Amino acid sequence: MQATNPLCEWMQCQCCTDGGDNQVYNCVTRNRRLSAQLVICGQVNKKGKRSPGHMIRIFPRELLLKEMVMFLSPLFFVFMLGLGLTPLTLAQDDRRYRHFLSQHYDRQPKGRDDRYCESIMKRRDLINPCKDVNTFIHGSRNDIKGICEDKNGEPYEGDLRISKSPFQITTCKHKGGSPRPPCKYRATRGYRVIVIGCENDWPTHFDESFIPPGQ
Structure with a gap:
């Protein structure tokens, strides 16, 4: 009616x-x-x-509640979507960063000789097959992460960044022969500036290293 x-x-x-x-x-x-x-x-x-x-x-309270839900539901959806994507993004960044550390970081190495390379390459699961070359960075994680920021890095080529300060590194190079274990490596110690790739200000890729100018 x-x-x-x-x-x-x-x-x-x-x-x-x-x-x-x-x-x-x-x-x-x-x-x-x-x-x-x-x-x-x-x-x-x-x-x-x-x-x-x-x-x-x-x-009536029921009608007002209904209208509030109808009005707020799109905003609530966007809010919840943001909450859902944020942890996902953080999880992806954390996983890539942890993978980078596993492959290229050793804070306090012992020996840094051929036996060191053969041991750490095995512990880090880089010998199936034997990886040809891998570099381990020694020192502070904060100093490495700082390369992705202006604190300890600057743009290099493309999306890469180069460190402002040098790092102690050990490069492990496969001696050749069969790519299957046991893997034999030769260690090279150095003091280098390093070039890495970053995503969302987190190190995710080791590219190369250089002897600092003047040394």
Whole structure:
């Protein structure tokens, strides 16, 4: 039933009863952005006729909650999507960084000779098949990560960055022969500036190393 009250002309209303002396019009605005309820209040006389009443516009809690959910649901979806993607991105960066450390980082090496290379290459699972060349960086993780920032690095070629300060490194080179274990390596110790690849300010790839100029 359409409401005939002039105040309802801008709304779409349906009449029902509340079981008492009120006629209730459940209305929704034409633009669908606001739900409300119109109550026509009046008194019933002895002849059973309703006297003229007045209209009260109320907003039931249930309708307001529904409208809030309808309005906020897109924002909530974007918010939850952001929460979902952020941990995923962080997890990917952390996995790549840990892989980089596993292949190229050894803070306090012992010996740094051929036996050291053969031992660490085996421990880091780089011998199936025998990797031809691999470099291990010694020192502080923060100094290495600083290469990805202006703190200890600067742009090099493409997306690569070169360290501002040199690092102690040990390069392990396969002596040749069969690529299957046992793998024999020759160690070369040095003091080098290093070139690495970074993603989201995290080291992810070792490229090469150079002897610092003037040495």
